[in-house]
Amino acid sequence: MRQPNSTGTSTPRTRTSSPDRTVLVVSSGDETYRRYCLEQVAADYRVALVLGAEPTWQRPLAADWEIADMDDPDAVVAAGRALAERHHVAGVLTWDEYQLVPTAQIARLLGLPGSAPESMRACRDKSRTRTLLREHGVGSATSIRTGSMMEAMLAAESIGYPVVLKPASNAGSLGVIRVDGSDELPGAFAFAVAGTQGVGSESDAVLVEEYLAGPEVSVECVTHRGVTAAVALTRKTVGFEPYFEELAHTVDAGDPLLTEVAPVATAAVRALGIDTGIQHVELRLTDRGPRIIEVNGRIGGDLIGRLVLLATGLDLPRIAADLACGTAPDLTPTRRQAAAIRLLYPDAAGTLTHRSIDASFARATDWIEEVRWLLNPGDPAVLPPIGDVDTARVGHILLSAPTVDTALERIALALEQISIGVDSSTEPLRTAGDAK
Structure with missing residues (x-):
């Protein structure tokens, strides 16, 4: 390590x-x-x-x-x-x-320098994002803004199941849920409404959207004076259905998929009127081609910027600062390898009893970039949807590799050396909100 x-x-x-x-x-x-x-x-x-x-x-x-x-x-x-x-x-x-x-x-x-506040509002308001994408002919999901259970029911019937319910304004997959049938809609609508009350939410509306089936990716973009370059592609693993919790990310500097999805991602950035900065554009690879999930006007979370640096040598935070100062960034990659992060969750809810990685394995491994524990023994172990990105994750492991296939092999090898124990028979000693 x-x-x-x-x-x-x-x-x-x-x-x-x-x-x-x-x-x-x-x-x-x-x-x-x-x-x-x-x-x-x-x-x-x-x-x-x-x-x-x-x-x-x-x-x-x-x-x-x-x-x-x-x-x-x-x-x-x-x-x-x-x-x-x-x-x-x-x-x-x-x-x-x-x-x-x-x-x-x-x-x-x-x-x-900087994008207009109106463009950033368009990023924050997912309903406005959908409208602008539709007006500019950028593929995304059919979406209907709703303010009541009755409106949500009519929207779901109009779109056709399965649908996705999400807060019109939030982040981190808070309040986002797939609904496969009308019997699930009341509970899902309540869940999405609760997500509109989260920290930073700027709207109490709920969107009912077409479910986009297919692998999920994100394109990391750099925009300078209205010109956008797609510099990296992140392949994502999501889980805890019917929720959309992110479990892992990989970045491969030589990923051939980047050239396929880059035009859609850059068109989405342009449609929102973004002039300057870093964008994290999320897409699903459907049987109708790439479709936009959302456009985030900042560096992606979950240490994606570190993955990009390890894989390509491009330093997104420094590039963001250069852009903010009006300086054209140097986007020439200095590395050509892969990097991955696995976000670690418990197998069951309860009280965390231990978490560790085999010390001799870690010492002998030079490709592990970071192992970090977020919860300590005695902390509550809570799973989505009760637990979120701040309370459900026990930790993460981040690593580099010459290729993405090797990165995935190394993740699997490292997981064999990681032990996370939960006593599911006991009540957590603290509430989820006190876990950090």
């Missing part, structure tokens, strides 16, 4: 920051999945942060910060303005789904 730095991540390269170039980062995100983003930006730029609380792990990576109520867009914009009064800000960016619109507003206020 590769020797990590103090953060538990392998440092890909050494760079010298530019103290005269300050980038304003709106929300650092959580340490597990977004620390690498902040580290890679801070390696090249002086960083000023807008945060919801006093910095902890972020402190050595930031030159300055402002605390704001991150649920109040006006407060976030005011905090960004205050930082701009103290520093010569060259660019503004975020990798936080819920801060896309305020970040765009700050960039506009400061006269800096």
Whole structure:
């Protein structure tokens, strides 16, 4: 296993920051999945942060910060303005789904590069996304916005089962569920409505959509001055049906599928009027061709940016900072290999008793980039849909390989060396919300 730095991540390269170039980062995100983003930006730029609380792990990576109520867009914009009064800000960016619109507003206020707030609202509002895709002839799913159980029933009958119900505005597959028949609809509608009440949701509407059958992928895109390049393709494994929990991702620098789906992904970015930044465009490969699930105006989650770096050498957080400053990024790959992440879930709900990887195996393995545990013995082990990305995952393993086939073989080998124990006869010692 590769020797990590103090953060538990392998440092890909050494760079010298530019103290005269300050980038304003709106929300650092959580340490597990977004620390690498902040580290890679801070390696090249002086960083000023807008945060919801006093910095902890972020402190050595930031030159300055402002605390704001991150649920109040006006407060976030005011905090960004205050930082701009103290520093010569060259660019503004975020990798936080819920801060896309305020970040765009700050960039506009400061006269800096960035997509229009209206485009970011279109990303956040899945109903608006579907409308724009349809108007521009980009393949996606039939979708009907609903506000009641009766409307949802009529929409499902119109589209035809199976259908997917989802909140019009949220992230992380919260409140997303497949419905195979009318008898399942009442419970599914209640589940989706509950998802509209989640943190960051900006709408109480529920979308009823055509179910897109086929493998799921995402295209990682870079847009500069309205021109979009598809730089990597991520193949996904989802599970816990009828929910859409993500279990694993692989990135192969030489994946031939990228050229097939790139035109659809870049057309979707263009349809939403996105001018600048990184996009994580999710698609299903159906028997009618690639169809858009959604367009996310930021770096993908689940450490996908690290997978892209390991596989291609392209540093998406640094590229995002360059774009925010109006600098054309260098998109020349410097590596040609594969990388994978497996997200680890318990086999049953209960109380976590242990989790480990064989120490001798880990020491003797140079292709494991990171093993990270998110839950400790005694924590509740909760499965979807009760558990979500913050409470159901026990940990993850991230690795590199010369090819994606080898990466999958290595994942299988590593899983044989990982042990996760759950006492399903006991009640969790804490609630799921207290698990972290």
